[in-house]
Amino acid sequence: MTVLAVLLASIGAADIIGRRVLPGFVVVIAGLLLVGAGWNILWLAPLLGIAVFVWIVAARSDSFAGITLLAVYAIVLIALSGTLTFDDVPIQGWFDDLAVPSLATVPFDRFALGIGVVLFLTSAANVVVREVLSLTGPRVLEQEDDLQGGRVLGPLERWFVFACAVTGNLPAIAIVVAAKGILRFPEISRDKPEGLRAEYVLIGSFVSWGLALAFVPLF
16 A cells, blocks of 8 residues: 555645646655655656556646556555565664554554545545536536635545544534535625535535545555
């Protein structure tokens, strides 16, 4: 899972830093070195670099190519997770010495994957949400200009939902759903007969939460 962690972290970091390719490549190299890829970096770095490049270019042009390639990479890396394991992890000692009781029983690869998922859910996940919203039509996507705060609340919601699901605190997720409804109710209540605002909020919210929950089975 460490290679998938590096991929998610590199895409997430590249998207956070203004969708720049170079920072994504730097995270790919640094991440592979930190997880102990060794000589495997010679073929893993170009492969992951392609995914980062396609993601950034596709995100700039509102294309599904980056999302599709990431999904393919994720499936392949999950299938090969038992093969792509590295023994000599440079930061294993640092991780073992962390004075965090809750991490005492957490394997390093799961910890690394958690970091990668959090970085991906920060900004890159907004790309997925926006692309799905674009499928509903331009009029729905235009509601983004009126409903402010989604790009800020989105990451916070995804982090909370992901953390609650991983720790088994599922009832707390209901709080997010209820709070989102209360927060958006005044704006939705002023919606036009077409119901475009409600459609924007519902689709955007469910896709956003779905992304956070999609990674939970990996833990």
